[in-house]
Amino acid sequence: MMLETLLVHADADDGESAIVPPIYQSVPFSAASAEEFAKVSTTPRAERFYRRYGNPTQARLEAVMATIEGAEAGLATASGMGAVSTTVLSLVAGGDHVVAQRSMYGGTLSFLQEVAPRLGIEVTLVDQTDTRAFERAVRPNTKLIMLETPSNPLLQITDVEAVTGIARDHGILTFADNTVATPVNHRPLDQGVDLVMHSITKSVSGHSDVLAGIVLGRSDLIDRIWQTHTLIGAVISPHDAWLALRGLRTLAMRVEHQNRTALALARFLDDHPAVAKVNYPGLAGHPQHDVAKRQMRGHGGLLSFELRGGYDTAERFIAALGVPARSPSLGGVRSLVVQPAAMWEHELTEEQLSEAGVPPALVRFAVGLEAETDLIADLERGLTAASSAR
Ligand SMILES: Cc1ncc(COP(=O)(O)O)c(C=O)c1O
CATH class of the missing domain: 3.40.640.10 (Type I PLP-dependent aspartate aminotransferase-like (Major domain))
Structure with a gap:
C-alpha cells in the first residue's frame, strides 16, 4: 500500500x-x-x-x-x-x-x-x-x-x-x-x-x-x-x-502541502532585498541541497531566514505579521513564527546560542495549511514594516 x-x-x-x-x-x-x-x-x-x-x-x-x-x-x-x-x-x-x-x-x-x-x-x-x-x-x-x-x-x-x-x-x-x-x-x-x-x-x-x-x-x-x-x-x-x-491519518497530505508552500515561501524570501539569508534545504542554493535531494523525498514545512538588521528588526517583522501566531512549535495546521534568539535567551546562554550558530535577526517559520498567497502577502507586509523602521 x-x-x-x-x-x-x-x-x-x-x-x-x-x-x-x-x-x-x-x-x-x-x-x-x-x-x-x-x-x-x-x-x-x-x-x-x-x-x-x-x-x-x-x-x-x-x-x-x-x-x-x-x-x-x-x-x-x-x-x-x-x-x-x-x-x-x-x-x-x-x-x-x-x-x-x-x-x-x-x-x-x-x-x-x-x-x-x-x-x-x-x-x-x-x-x-x-x-x-x-x-x-x-x-x-x-x-x-x-x-x-x-x-x-x-x-x-x-x-x-x-x-x-x-x-x-x-x-x-x-x-x-x-x-x-x-x-x-x-x-x-x-x-x-x-x-x-x-x-x-x-x-x-x-x-x-x-x-x-x-x-x-x-x-x-x-x-x-x-x-x-x-x-x-x-x-x-x-x-x-x-x-x-x-x-x-492526514500526515501525508499535510506534509506534502507544507513541502510545496515552504518551497514557495523560501523562494520568495530568497529574492527579497530585506532578507540576508534563507535556510531551506529545498533551495538549489542551500549548501547541502544535493545531500538533501539524495536522502529526502520533500524538504518539509520548516524554514528559517536572517533579516538584514539585528534583534529589533526581527522583532518588528514578527510584530507586523497577521497570519502566523508567535508560538514555539512546528508542524501544525496554523503557521507559527518565532525569533529563536528571543525564545531561547532564558534556556541557552549567549555563548551556547552563538555556538549553535543562531544569529539575533534569525526568524524561524513553521508553515501551516494556510493558502500560499495569504502567507506571501503577510511576509511582504512584515518585511516592509521591518525595513521601513530601520
Ligand atoms: C526537533 C525537535 N526535537 C525534539 C523536540 C522536543 O519535543 P517536545 O516538545 O515534544 O518534548 C522539539 C520541540 O520543539 C523539536 O523541535
Missing part, C-alpha cells in the same frame, strides 16, 4: 465494527487468575497490566509509527524530550562519551550539555555539515552518535548514510531526531540509523493539541529502552496517543 492509504487504514479496528478505535483510558487492567496475573506482570511491554508498562491505545500508535518509519518496534513517550532523555539514559552511563551535532533542537542541546555531564557522560558537539568531524570526535568510550536532519532552527543537513557508515565501523549506535523531516520526507532507518525519534507534538499529531514523543528501531534496543522507561515514567497518556493516531 502507498503511504497515504496505509495511514488511513493502519489503525482500523481489529475485528470490531467501530471505524475509529477506542481509547483505553484505564490505568490498571484486571487478571482472571493468580496465574494470569503473574504472567502479565512479568511480560515485557505488557499492554494490559498497568499503564506505566504499556497500554492498548499506545501500542496502536507505536505499531502505526513503526510501519511508516520501517522500524521493528516503537516506544511512545510523554513528550519528544521524554524520548530523547529516556533513550540517552538507557543507552549510555557515566564514563561513556556521546557525539552530537552543534545545530540541534535547544532542549536536546541543554540535556546533553547540562544533565548528561552531571551523570559523568561526556559530550562532544560537532559541525554536522562536515561528515568527517563525527569521525574525528570518536573516542574509545563513544557509545552514541546523535543526529537531527534538517536541524532546528538552521535547517542544516546531515549526510545520514556517511555518518552511519562511520558509526558502524566503530561499533557505535546512532540515534536520529526525524521530527523536522517527518517519515513522509525521510526515513533514516533505511539509511542505517539504529534509532529514530519524533516529537509527536509536531507534524505527527499535527494540530498543536498533543504533547508526546516516540523512539523507534530494532526490537532489542526498544526493549532495553522500555526497561528504563518504566522507571523514569515519561509515559504517554492514552488520550494523547488517540489524538496522535487521528492526526496521523
